[in-house]
Every structure is written in structure tokens, then in C-alpha cells.
Amino acid sequence: MAYGMVLLVVLLLLLLVLGVLVLLLLVVAVxxxxxxxxxxxxxxxxxxxxxxxxxxxxxxxxxxxxxxxxxxxxxxxxxxxxxxxxxxxxxxxxxxxxxxxxxxxxxYAPRLLPATGSAAAALQRARISLFVDVFASAFGSALTGILIAARTTAEKEAKAHAVVAAVKRDLVPLLADAAPFFGGSKELTLAEVNTASFVLRVYALGTEEYGWFPSFLLKELKEIEVWQKWVDALLAQKSVTAIWNQQENAEVWRSKLAKLEEERKV
Ligand SMILES: N[C@@H](CCC(=O)N[C@@H](CS)C(=O)NCC(=O)O)C(=O)O
The missing domain is CATH 3.40.30.10 (Glutaredoxin)
Structure with missing residues (x-):
């Protein structure tokens, strides 16, 4: 009887170890x-x-x-x-x-993106791709376009006006059903994963404190209701701000801009 019990316990322990091993293998593989x-x-x-x-x-x-x-x-x-x-x-x-x-x-579908396999999923995936694509031309170049490509104040202002106009014309319609994230999602989607870092940089470095962007840029962006609601939700996410260090990023840009100015003088 006692022997039977010991055997059972050993068997159970073996099963437990086997289970843990299988789990570990699955984690490593996936x-x-x-x-x-x-x-x-x-x-x-x-x-x-x-x-x-x-x-x-x-x-x-x-x-x-x-x-x-x-x-x-x-x-x-x-x-x-x-x-x-x-x-x-x-x-x-x-x-x-x-x-x-x-x-x-x-x-890890469908956490950020629906898995393929249905027409509805294909459509949502296409919509997310379209958003990221449109974002790249409407807003993605705001940072380098204003800080680097545009040299004069007039060029910087023209680029900033173009960014505001493109947000209104191209991005607001795609964000119409955001609640608060793309397509009515309660959690971040791949649409936000691929765009948030650019939004964060323009909002964090676009303040008058630095004087790097025309001051009307943030003011006018914040007046675009649908856009700003989405931005507020985005910038409140821990996953978005976790690695952000305002001071260090500002310092990196400060020295990048100083270097650029030196190079342009030569
Ligand atoms: N298309 C690339 C762009 C990556 C990229 O431009 N990374 C920059 C830093 S933001 C880089 O590694 N630059 C190399 C360098 O500065 O020497 C991607 O999406 O991964």
C-alpha cells in the first residue's frame, strides 16, 4: 500500500516536471x-x-x-x-x-492585429496598413521635415501648416471611429504601435520651451478634436512612454541641431 502511494507520488512528480518542461519549450519556441x-x-x-x-x-x-x-x-x-x-x-x-x-x-494576433483568415480581418488589416501609410506622409516627416529639412523660418512655418492641413484632410477621416484607438479598439493596435513614437516626439519637443517648431503647430493640432482625442489616449499609454526620457531626448536633438548648424556654416 505504502509502496503504491510512493509510486503514485513519484509518477505525479514526473508528470509535473514533464509539464513544466513542455511549457518551457513552448515559451522558447513561440x-x-x-x-x-x-x-x-x-x-x-x-x-x-x-x-x-x-x-x-x-x-x-x-x-x-x-x-x-x-x-x-x-x-x-x-x-x-x-x-x-x-x-x-x-x-x-x-x-x-x-x-x-x-x-x-x-x-501574437489578434492582440494588435486581427489574424488573417476572413474577409473582415483582411479589411481591418488593410485599414491599419493604410493608416500607417497615410500617417507617414501626413505627419511622419513633421519631425525631420521641420527640424532638419526646412532651414528658414518661412520654410519651417510652411511645413508646419502643411502638417496641420494633412492631419485634417487625411488622418481625421481615418480616426473618425477611434474609441479611443484605431477602429474603435480599446487597446493599442498596430496602427498606434507604428505611429506613436513620432507623435510623442513632436508633442514633447514642439513646445515653446525649445523653440524648435513654429509655436502655432501644437496649438493648431490640439484644436483638431478627433485627432487630439486619439493623441491624448496614445500619450497616456505606458507602453508608449516607458522608454521616453524627455531631458535626454531634448539633449540628443540639441546637439544634433547644433552639429547640423556647424556643418551648414562650412
Ligand atoms: N527604415 C528603418 C529606419 C531606421 C533608422 O533610420 N534608424 C536610424 C536611427 S533613428 C539609424 O539607425 N541610423 C543610423 C545612424 O544614425 O548611423 C526602420 O524602419 O527600421
């Missing part, structure tokens, strides 16, 4: 969190951070110093030398922020 090669001041890399954070994935962060040439080991990971890159498992590497976030969204 969880692509892996290793993220990133730079916290880069809006493209920030996209990957937001996706990983929204999906609750653990990953090791390797910070790439963009102020000096990439070393050979990193060029072996991404021959273009850009961040972000994501290492999955032992030898799979993904590069390009939009591809990385799309991959993560697909593996």
Missing part, C-alpha cells in the same frame, strides 16, 4: 522576444519597444551607439547598420521596424 538591438532616441526603434511592451514580451536590450560608426559585429546583424533589429531564437534576425512590429503582431 516567444520571439529575443534580443532587441535598439537606440532609445530613435523613433523607428521605439516602434519595436512599444510592440514588445504591449505584448508583454521579455527581451534583452542591446543599445547601439549611433554617434559612431557601426562595428563589424553589428553590421553582421544588420548590414545597413540601422536600428532596430530583432534577434529571434539563435539565428533569425529581423530588421526594419515596420517588419518587426508586423511580425510580432502576427505571432
Amino acid at each position: 516567444c520571439p522576444g529575443g534580443m532587441a538591438y535598439t537606440n532609445r532616441y530613435c523613433p523607428w526603434a521605439h516602434r519595436a519597444h512599444i510592440a514588445l511592451s504591449e505584448l508583454g514580451l521579455e527581451f534583452d536590450e542591446v543599445s547601439i551607439d549611433l554617434s559612431k560608426p557601426r562595428e563589424a559585429w553589428y553590421l553582421a546583424i544588420n548590414p545597413r547598420g540601422l536600428v532596430p533589429a530583432l534577434k529571434i531564437g539563435d539565428d533569425e534576425i529581423l530588421i526594419e521596424s515596420g517588419i518587426i512590429t508586423q511580425y510580432l503582431a502576427d505571432v
Whole structure:
């Protein structure tokens, strides 16, 4: 009898260990969190951070110093030398922020993006892609377009007016059913994952304190109700602001702009 009990306990323990092992294997096989090669001041890399954070994935962060040439080991990971890159498992590497976030969204569908397989899902996926695409031309270039490409005050103001007009004309219609996120979602979707880092930077660095953007830009953007409701919801998300350090980002831009000015003097 006692022998039978011991056998049963041993059997149960074995089953438990086996269960834990299977679970661990599943986590390793399915969880692509892996290793993220990133730079916290880069809006493209920030996209990957937001996706990983929204999906609750653990990953090791390797910070790439963009102020000096990439070393050979990193060029072996991404021959273009850009961040972000994501290492999955032992030898799979993904590069390009939009591809990385799309991959993560697909593996963990439907949290950020509906899985393929129905016409309704295909339509929602297409709508999200369209939003990200339209955002890129309407607002995505606001940061570099105003801070770098536009040189004179007149050029900066013209670009800022164009951004406000494009938000009203192109983005507001696509955000009409946002509640608070894209397409009526209560949680962030891939639409926000791929755009939030740019919105955050313009709102955080566009204040008069820095004087880098025409002061009417934020004022006029905030008056666009549908847009601003979406922005407020976006900027209140922990996954969006988690890696943001206002002071450090401002410092990075300050030195980038000073360097640019020096180069243009020559
Ligand atoms: N299309 C790329 C753009 C990434 C990109 O431009 N990253 C910048 C930092 S924000 C970079 O790595 N630049 C290299 C350098 O500054 O030397 C993506 O979406 O991942």
C-alpha cells in the first residue's frame, strides 16, 4: 500500500516536471522576444519597444551607439547598420521596424492585429496598413521635415501648416471611429504601435520651451478634436512612454541641431 502511494507520488512528480518542461519549450519556441538591438532616441526603434511592451514580451536590450560608426559585429546583424533589429531564437534576425512590429503582431494576433483568415480581418488589416501609410506622409516627416529639412523660418512655418492641413484632410477621416484607438479598439493596435513614437516626439519637443517648431503647430493640432482625442489616449499609454526620457531626448536633438548648424556654416 505504502509502496503504491510512493509510486503514485513519484509518477505525479514526473508528470509535473514533464509539464513544466513542455511549457518551457513552448515559451522558447513561440516567444520571439529575443534580443532587441535598439537606440532609445530613435523613433523607428521605439516602434519595436512599444510592440514588445504591449505584448508583454521579455527581451534583452542591446543599445547601439549611433554617434559612431557601426562595428563589424553589428553590421553582421544588420548590414545597413540601422536600428532596430530583432534577434529571434539563435539565428533569425529581423530588421526594419515596420517588419518587426508586423511580425510580432502576427505571432501574437489578434492582440494588435486581427489574424488573417476572413474577409473582415483582411479589411481591418488593410485599414491599419493604410493608416500607417497615410500617417507617414501626413505627419511622419513633421519631425525631420521641420527640424532638419526646412532651414528658414518661412520654410519651417510652411511645413508646419502643411502638417496641420494633412492631419485634417487625411488622418481625421481615418480616426473618425477611434474609441479611443484605431477602429474603435480599446487597446493599442498596430496602427498606434507604428505611429506613436513620432507623435510623442513632436508633442514633447514642439513646445515653446525649445523653440524648435513654429509655436502655432501644437496649438493648431490640439484644436483638431478627433485627432487630439486619439493623441491624448496614445500619450497616456505606458507602453508608449516607458522608454521616453524627455531631458535626454531634448539633449540628443540639441546637439544634433547644433552639429547640423556647424556643418551648414562650412
Ligand atoms: N527604415 C528603418 C529606419 C531606421 C533608422 O533610420 N534608424 C536610424 C536611427 S533613428 C539609424 O539607425 N541610423 C543610423 C545612424 O544614425 O548611423 C526602420 O524602419 O527600421
